[in-house]
Amino acid sequence: MSPLYPNPISSRLQTEDESCINLVILTKAAESCFPLNFHVASKLIYHADLSTFSHLARFKKIDAICLDLDFFKEEASQFLLQRVNNPTLLTIPLFIRASSNEDIEKLIQYSIDDFYVGSSESPILGFRLHKFLKHAEALAHENNNHKGASVELAFMAYYDPLTGLPNRQLFKERAHEKIKGSDQNQSKFALMFMDLDGFKAINDTNDHKTGDWLLCQVALRLRNCIKKTDTVARLGGDEFGLLLNDVDNKIDIESIAHRLSYRLATPYSYKGQHLRIHTSIGISLFPEHGKSYDILIGRADRAMYSAKKKGKGQFCFA
Numbered sequence: 001m002s003p004l005y006p007n008p009i010s011s012r013l014q015t016e017d018e019s020c021i022n023l024v025i026l027t028k029a030a031e032s033c034f035p036l037n038f039h040v041a042s043k044l045i046y047h048a049d050l051s052t053f054s055h056l057a058r059f060k061k062i063d064a065i066c067l068d069l070d071f072f073k074e075e076a077s078q079f080l081l082q083r084v085n086n087p088t089l090l091t092i093p094l095f096i097r098a099s100s101n102e103d104i105e106k107l108i109q110y111s112i113d114d115f116y117v118g119s120s121e122s123p124i125l126g127f128r129l130h131k132f133l134k135h136a137e138a139l140a141h142e143n144n145n146h147k148g149a150s151v152e153l154a155f156m157a158y159y160d161p162l163t164g165l166p167n168r169q170l171f172k173e174r175a176h177e178k179i180k181g182s183d184q185n186q187s188k189f190a191l192m193f194m195d196l197d198g199f200k201a202i203n204d205t206n207d208h209k210t211g212d213w214l215l216c217q218v219a220l221r222l223r224n225c226i227k228k229t230d231t232v233a234r235l236g237g238d239e240f241g242l243l244l245n246d247v248d249n250k251i252d253i254e255s256i257a258h259r260l261s262y263r264l265a266t267p268y269s270y271k272g273q274h275l276r277i278h279t280s281i282g283i284s285l286f287p288e289h290g291k292s293y294d295i296l297i298g299r300a301d302r303a304m305y306s307a308k309k310k311g312k313g314q315f316c317f318a
Contacts, residue, residue, distance in 0.1 A: 222242070282306070
């Protein structure tokens with residue numbers, strides 16, 4: 001599967017091949033259910049989570065979407081509704097393959113560009129798909145320059161240029177999405193607000209290159225401590241935020257907090273120096289400590305200051 005987000009270390013976007021369209025295949029299958037002899041130059045991007053597709057479209061130039069409805073019968077309606085209400089997604093041509101008319105009839109209202117009902121091995125599917133992709137190819141060539149500029153601006157607006165992590169704005173948007181999604185799946189999540197203890201002293205006694213290097217190392221360690229479905233962001237300066245999905249009890253969250261504290265406190269070797277920092281962590285839980293982002297981040301921030309009063313490398317719940 002293709003990774004969801006751009007390279008987290010480099011803020012430089014890769015140049016897209018203008019002769020090749022980016023085709024996203026939405027499926028949970030190990031192999032594509034769509035015939036691949038398209039006779040249209042395409043770069044295939046496999047994606048298995050409809051709920052995170054809007055992020056992929058924000059930071060990656062996407063020219064066409066093929067959705068295998070067999071794997072997303074329960075989620076498709078919500079995804080297509082979001083697409084209708086999202087001007088960026090709505091401009092991307094969409095092709096759906098379904099196994100039955102009953103499945104597709106429920107979705108016709110959502111501005112589908114084309115669809116096919118039947119076996120994935122049918123030659124008719126290949127013919128319909130070829131025509132669809134030729135249409136998408138023509139649109140892509142018309143929109144190439146504008147889309148490339150839009151993707152780069154979006155990256156700059158939502159990612160921290162030093163560490164490559166999501167910035168405060170994207171962190172906030174992802175929290176909002178989790179809160180909205182909780183109405184359907186009753187999900188819980190934890191928000192962590194982190195501040196580095198001892199970073200200012202290192203930054204003041206060394207050149208700023210040392211401080212920048214250290215922040216990038218912290219970002220790398222944080223990413224390696226959480227699941228791919230979780231979010232770590234640089235909120236500004238030496239402050240970081242985490243969104244932890246599907247956490248059921250405080251014992252699990254305490255275990256994660258201990259692991260983060262230990263990993264960040266392990267010395268960093270830089271040009272013969274052993275740099276040492278700690279982190280203070282404030283934790284708020286949704287929905288226990290609040291049902292809005294502002295309340296959750298505010299309570300986590302105050303909890304972080306309570307952790308600082310306890311000493312280095314501590315954490316507190318709201």
